[in-house]
Amino acid sequence: MVAWSNFKGIQSGSAQSVASSLSSVRQQEIEENREYVKLLLKAAALLGRQGLSFRGHKEDDNALNSGNFIETLELIAESNPSLKKKLDRRYGHYTSPQYQNDLISVIGTHIKHTICTEAQSAQFFSVMVDETKDLLKKEQLAILVRYFSEGVVKERVIGTYHMEKVDVASLVDFIYKEIEQSGLIWSNCVAQCYDGASVMSGCFSGVQVQLRDKIPQAVSVAKVKLCYGSLLAVLHKVEESSDSEAAAEASGLYKQLLSIKFVVNLHVAEQVLKVTNSLSDQLQAK
Template sequence: MLFGMAEDRLTSYQQLHSGGTSTLPGQRYGSRPFIDIGVKKWKDIYNVHEQHTRSDRHKDSAVSWKKFKAIQAKEIQPLTFVLMKDRNKEIKEYREYVKALLKVTAPLRRLGTAFRGHDKTEYSTNKGNFVEMCNFLAEYSPAIFNKLQRRYGHYKSHEYQNNLISAIGSRLQRTIVQELKSSKYIAVLVDETKGNSKKEQLAILLSYFEEGKLKERPIGCYHIKSLDAESLANFIHFTVTRIGLGQNYCVAQFYDGETVRSGRFSGVQARLRAKSPKAIYIHCLAHKLNLVVASCVEPVGTVVSFFSLVQTLYTIISNSNTRHQLFVEAQKAAELPVLELERSAATRWSYWYRSISKVRLRHE
């Protein structure tokens, strides 16, 4: 008990410490005897005290006080310690689980293998490479098996797969940047292409010397909506500086010969050179070779007619929804996999190769 001389009141120390906010019938929080306002009924103090000590609130407070003192003396562990111990154990288990998922992700990403399948239902025979490899690991690890069987927290969805890929990509990019900074001088190589999703993809590579060897490293492939010179130049500059490389690092820039990139006054190379004066423009040698090959076959009438026919097939079939649908239905009727014809480009022989390969498959 505590006695306040100034207030002339008696207060319960235990209940002040562990009485909580509970109230008895007829009491209000803030005016509870022995807790909030104390007791000043000295004529009948013995009966009042006896009544208080027999109350359930006093007994609960006494138990709580004893536990508090035991925790202070380190005789028992607090509940928060037990909960945190279990929580730390769970965090450790999930970290090991995520490491296993990263070990699955790394080889699939390195080999350029598809992660997801078309059917992830319980009885599917092919749920995708990522899920199938996780299930394979689960056969040898009970911890991984238990995580995969959970309804939540198994981290197998396509969103988590993308996050794992991004995590590995970010770590790889940091390693490349460290090499780049040690070399001091870099060259930027940029090209764009339209993928299967029909979106323009801008690939940025950096070339540099390390220990006397020329290396080329990709730092990303980005979807870009605008392909004008200003947008491309700003995006390239932003990407290179974002990873921590200053303007003085860049000493060369490689593009194909399109005016948008090679323009002397307002092309991409001119705009980047205004920001990095040392970054001289070099016409891509592979693009030059494509131009030479294209020029060499122009006088050969048979070759020109053949490529013109392939391009005409693509134009007639793919540019008309009706004819394209008939082409798809004809393949299905013949029980053949549905192939889409590829457009061609005069200076991109890989396009010609894919286009001719598909025409040849369907011609047979």
């Protein structure tokens, strides 16, 4: 009789079947897990925005300081019972070093996509590249894009990369593919800028020379004085663009380039960089 009553209740909709109950519990668990991951991402984003390290020397239960990431989560958990419940479980915390790296990677991918989308909307951009050794003497390459958006010039890092090879051919190939994979169009690149190292800025076979063969319209910023006329020509061409907003921005930049203030600042900057270049080379050599 009990079974029959249960069956009638299910048929009439006044009771749930076992399958429906399990499905409901599963859906609730999914929602709780999603909220938990959101908190993990928020904590990771906060540390990244503040430029703080994630990990401690020890991250187990006996550690006096488990690192900024876990300590931040535990602080939030004091007023968030759901988070505390997750952290108190024996497993499924998703706070290990590997998961922390995954969270950083996800956030980094999103930031890079946002930057490249904005740079695409700006249409024209320049590429800035620098390479140096970190504390472990490993070669690190940084790639930045510079573009005009929302009335201001923006410089944004789209990635830093550990380079196994730092010869010209390897660097040119990597930089070229990285920009392409970021969704940016090389034909819209109007300038390129590198550090003073010979492998980067060498006048005969450096990276800038090799890339200039692929993208001849991208002038070297280190030689802006020589290419001043080319910059004006590019802006004048953009002024004639069918995109009224881009044309207006180009017109404004064109007038600024012709101003006495800009020319004087350009000359002063060149003289200062000539003096500091040798110091920069020495610091990077150590």
